[in-house]
Amino acid sequence: MALVSIGASMSSLDLTLMFVAFPEIQKDFPGVPRAEISWVLTSFTIVAAALLIPAGRFADRLGRKRIFLTSLLLFTLGSACVALAPTVPLIIAARVVQATGGAMLTPSSLAIIMSVIEPARRSTAIGTWSAISGTVTSAAPTVGAAAIEFGSWRWAFFMVVPIGLTVFFIGRRWLVESIDPHAGPMPDPLGSVLVFVGVAALAFGIVQSREWGWADVRTATTLVFAAVVGLIFIWRCTNHPVPVIDIKIFRTGSFRANALAALVIGCAFWGVYGVLVVFLTRGWGYSVIKTGLLLTPMTFASTLTSFKGGVLMDRHGHRAVMIPAAACFSLGALLLLFFAHDTPNIVFVWIPAALLIGFTSSVYFTGVNSAASRLARPEHFGVVAGVIQTLIRIGGATGAALGVTLVADVKVGDGVHKFHTAWSALAVAGAICMVLAWPLKTRTNPRPTASTARGPATVNRS
Numbered sequence: 001m002a003l004v005s006i007g008a009s010m011s012s013l014d015l016t017l018m019f020v021a022f023p024e025i026q027k028d029f030p031g032v033p034r035a036e037i038s039w040v041l042t043s044f045t046i047v048a049a050a051l052l053i054p055a056g057r058f059a060d061r062l063g064r065k066r067i068f069l070t071s072l073l074l075f076t077l078g079s080a081c082v083a084l085a086p087t088v089p090l091i092i093a094a095r096v097v098q099a100t101g102g103a104m105l106t107p108s109s110l111a112i113i114m115s116v117i118e119p120a121r122r123s124t125a126i127g128t129w130s131a132i133s134g135t136v137t138s139a140a141p142t143v144g145a146a147a148i149e150f151g152s153w154r155w156a157f158f159m160v161v162p163i164g165l166t167v168f169f170i171g172r173r174w175l176v177e178s179i180d181p182h183a184g185p186m187p188d189p190l191g192s193v194l195v196f197v198g199v200a201a202l203a204f205g206i207v208q209s210r211e212w213g214w215a216d217v218r219t220a221t222t223l224v225f226a227a228v229v230g231l232i233f234i235w236r237c238t239n240h241p242v243p244v245i246d247i248k249i250f251r252t253g254s255f256r257a258n259a260l261a262a263l264v265i266g267c268a269f270w271g272v273y274g275v276l277v278v279f280l281t282r283g284w285g286y287s288v289i290k291t292g293l294l295l296t297p298m299t300f301a302s303t304l305t306s307f308k309g310g311v312l313m314d315r316h317g318h319r320a321v322m323i324p325a326a327a328c329f330s331l332g333a334l335l336l337l338f339f340a341h342d343t344p345n346i347v348f349v350w351i352p353a354a355l356l357i358g359f360t361s362s363v364y365f366t367g368v369n370s371a372a373s374r375l376a377r378p379e380h381f382g383v384v385a386g387v388i389q390t391l392i393r394i395g396g397a398t399g400a401a402l403g404v405t406l407v408a409d410v411k412v413g414d415g416v417h418k419f420h421t422a423w424s425a426l427a428v429a430g431a432i433c434m435v436l437a438w439p440l441k442t443r444t445n446p447r448p449t450a451s452t453a454r455g456p457a458t459v460n461r462s
Contacts, residue, residue, distance in 0.1 A: 001113065001125070001128055001129065001132075002132060003167060003170060003171055003174060003175065004068070004109045004112050004113060004129070004171075004175070005109070005128070005129045005132035005133045006132060006133070006136060006163070006167055007068065007072055007105060007109060007164075007167045007171065008105050008106050008109035008110070008129065008133050009132065009133030009135075009136035010072075010075055010102070010105060010136075010160060010163065010164060010167075011048070011075065011101075011102030011103075011105045011106055012106075012133060013136050013140040013160070014044065014075075014079070014098060014102065014140075014157075014160065016140045016141055016273055017140040017141065017144040017156055017157075018040070018041055018044070019041075019141065019273045019274050019277045020140075020141045020144045020145050020148065020156070020277055020288065020291065020292060021144060021148060021153040021156050021157075022040065022041055022274075022277075023277070023278075023281060023288075024148055024152070024153040024288065025037065025040060025088075025091070025153055028153070029087075029088050032088050034207075034211070034408065035204075035207055035208055035211065036088060037088055038207045038401070038404050039092050040088065040091050040092055040095060041274075041400055041404065042203045042207070042397055042400050042401055042404075043092050043095045043096060043099065044095045044096075044098060044099045044102065045099075045199075045270065045393050045394075045396040045397035045400060046099075046196060046199045046200050046203060046397045047095075047096050047099035047100065047103065047196065048099045048102050048103040048393045049103075049195055049196075049199050049390050049393035049394045049396075049397060050103075050192050050193070050195040050196035050199070051099070051100060051103035051104070051192065052103045052106070052107060052387075052389045052390040052393060053187055053192070053244045053245060053387060053390050054186060054187055054189075054192055054244070055067065055071070055103045055104040055107050055108065056107035056108075056111065056387070056389075057186055057187055058104065058186075059104070059107055059108040059111050060111065060179070060180045061179070061180065061186070062179070063177050063178070063179045064108050064111045064112045064115065064177070064178050064179070065108075065112065065171070065175045065176065065177040065178070066177065067104050067108040068104070068105065068108040068109055068112060068171065068175070069168055069171055069172060069175075070101075070104065071100075071101040071102070071103075071104030071105045071108060072101065072105065072164050072167055072168045072171070073101070073164075073168060074097060074098075074100050074101030074104070075098055075101030075102050075105060075160075075164060076101070076160065076161055076164030076165060076168070077097060077101070078094050078095065078096075078097035078098030078099075078100070078101060079094075079098060079157045079158075079160040079161055079164070080157070080158070080161050081093075081094035081097060082094040082095060082098065082154075082157045083154040083155070083157040083158045084154070103393075106389045107389055109129070110126070110129070110369065110389075111178070112175065112176075112178065113125050113126065113129055115178040116176070116178070119374065120314065121314065122314075122370055122374070124310045124311050124314050125310070126310055126366055126369050126370040127308070127309055127310015127311060127313070127366045127370070128310065130309075130310065130362055130365055130366040130369070135299060135302060135303040139296075139299045141273075141277070141291070141292050141295045142292040142293060142295055142296050142299065143156075143159070143292070144156040144159075144292065145288045145289050145291055145292025145293070146289060146292060147159055148288050148289075149287070149288055149289035149292075185242050186242065187242050187243060187244045188236060188237075188240045188242055188243055188244050190236065191233060191236050191237060191240065191243060191244035191245075192244055194229055194232060194233040194236060194244075195233060195244065195390070195394075197229050198226050198229035198230045198233060199226075199394055199397050199398075201222055201223075201225050201226035201229060202223065202226040202397075202398060202401070203397050203398065203400075203401040204222055204401075205219055205222035205223040205226060206398070206401040206402055206405050207401050207404060207405055208222065209405060210405050210408050210409065234247075245387055245390070249387065253439055254371075254439045254440055254441075255372070257436045257437075257438070257439040257440060258368055258371045258372055258388075258436075258439075258440060259372075259387070259388070259391055260391075260436050261322075261364075261367075261368050261433055261436035261437060261440075262368040262372075262388045262389075262391040262392045262395070263391045263392070263394060263395040264395060264429055264432050264433050264436060265361075265364050265365065265368060265392065265395065265433055266391065266392035266393060266394065266395025266396040266398075266399060267395035267396065267398050267399035267402070267429065268329065268395075268399060268426060268429035268430065268433065269361050269365075269396070269399065270395070270396035270397075270399040270400045270403070271399030271400065271402050271403040271406075271422075271425075271426065271429070272333075272357060272399075272403070272426055273403070274399075274400060274403030274404060274407070275403050275406065275407055275419065275422045275426070276295070276354075276357075277291060277295075278403075278407040278410060279336075279340075279407070279416070279419055280294055280295075281412075282407075282410050282411060282412050282414070283340075283410065283414075283415075283416045283418070283419055284344045284416070285412055285413075286344075294346070294350065294354070295354065297350075297351050297354035297355050297358060298354045298355070298357060298358030298361070299358065300355070300358065301354070301355045301356075301357075301358030301359040301362065302358045302359075302361060302362035303362075304359075305359050305362050305363055309321055309325070309362065309363035309366050309367070310366050310370060313366070313367060313370060313371075317440070317441050318367050318370070318371045318437065318440040318441070319437055319438060319439070319440045319441045320441075321363060321367065322363065322364055322367040322433075322437035322440060323434050323437045323438065325359060325360045325363040325364045325367070326360060326364060326430050326431075326433035326434040326437055327430065327434055328356040328357070328359050328360045328430075329356065329357055329360035329361075329364075329426070329429070329430035329433065330426075330427045330428075330429075330430030330431050330434070331356050331430075332352075332353040332354070332355075332356035332357040332360070332430075333353075333357075333423045333424075333426035333427040333430060334423070334427050335349060335352060335353040335356070336349065336353050336419070336423045337420060337423035337424060337427065340353075340416050340419075340423075341416060342415055342416055360430070360433075364433060364437075365392075367437070367440070368388055368392070369388055369389075371440050372387070372388045402425070403422070406421055406422040406425070407419065407422060
């Protein structure tokens with residue numbers, strides 16, 4: 001569990017790490033247009049969103065351990081290339097390599113866990129997965145800020161390399177292989193291309209809206225194009241024999257609500273990280289290293305609540321836990337909206353807000369993943385994990401683009417009123433997550449017995 005969780009956390013670690021490194025990358029390439037350099041941030045989530053579903057099917061067909069270890073190598077290679085890249089286009093290309101590996105890490109790791117854990121304890125298991133990976137992910141800005149302060153942003157990516165290699169060599173020996181011999185053919189490749197093009201167009205339109213203006217014909221054309229591609233994708237999924245996303249899994253209202261919740265929390269989480277870093281560095285004027293340290297309450301809240309949140313969802317159902325978690329996100333944003341002033345107030349404003357937001361991110365992500373697993377057949381664990389993670393990453397790409405856009409023009413000394421629109425948008429996102437969690441009144445499962453504690457027959461030691 002620890003090994004798989006650490007490996008899976010590397011993908012999300014890189015995303016949160018990039019929010020701290022991104023301003024430093026901008027400083028290193030002052031002549032590069034903002035729209036171009038923003039792809040350093042958004043290219044990862046866009047590529048990952050396009051590849052997550054095929055990655056889940058690859059894991060089910062070719063072996064979850066095999067895909068997990070392959071993805072580790074790709075991700076580690078991409079991290080090293082980011083650290084060494086001399087130009088922005090090469091950084092973006094290296095991020096694509098990272099994203100290819102990262103897209104396979106999450107569904108393969110979740111499929112490994114769900115293939116050996118009985119349904120009654122999957123929320124607890126995924127809570128453990130979220131606690132470990134969430135701790136690593138939330139700690140990334142702090143550790144990355146230290147690496148940037150005493151070295152450069154490149155060292156923040158170099159530090160991922162030994163972690164990836166260590167997990168790879170230990171995983172070769174310790175992990176068990178599981179495979180579904182009836183997984184069927186690979187999903188529609190054109191569908192994956194449509195996901196990539198649609199999300200890329202959406203992110204590009206949002207980022208460029210600050211320069212072009214929302215009413216500009218170029219912005220409108222780009223966003224309409226993204227919407228048309230999205231509709232074609234849905235049509236393709238409805239009519240293709242092996243779609244990227246099987247529309248049938250959305251027949252139940254609870255799964256639809258859970259899918260939308262995954263989309264919104266992805267948007268809110270990756271949006272808030274970018275805004276928080278800019279708020280601390282430009283709104284309150286803190287250095288990179290102090291910003292990293294001030295993000296530690298989010299790490300603490302994530303570590304403290306992920307595992308317990310999974311246990312409570314197993315015991316009381318998802319709705320009872322996820323609604324309060326989403327409410328905490330809105331409260332954190334409202335606390336910053338009404339009580340954050342130009343003079344920093346760490347004890348009574350920042351720490352409570354960071355704890356509330358960190359609590360939400362750990363518990364709610366656990367919830368959308370484990371709720372989906374309750375509806376999945378064992379042979380589709382990788383696919384369902386991929387669907388939810390795809391929606392999270394699509395939301396993440398959108399949220400990252402929105403976050404960059406909302407605070408792109410903020411400079412040191414402008415005043416914290418420049419962040420009011422961002423805090424309001426995040427508070428609304430938390431409220432939407434509360435509404436979407438309402439249908440998730442999952443049935444409480446009994447405690448596992450000796451007969452149910454055995455793993456499925458598809459698991460074999462390699």
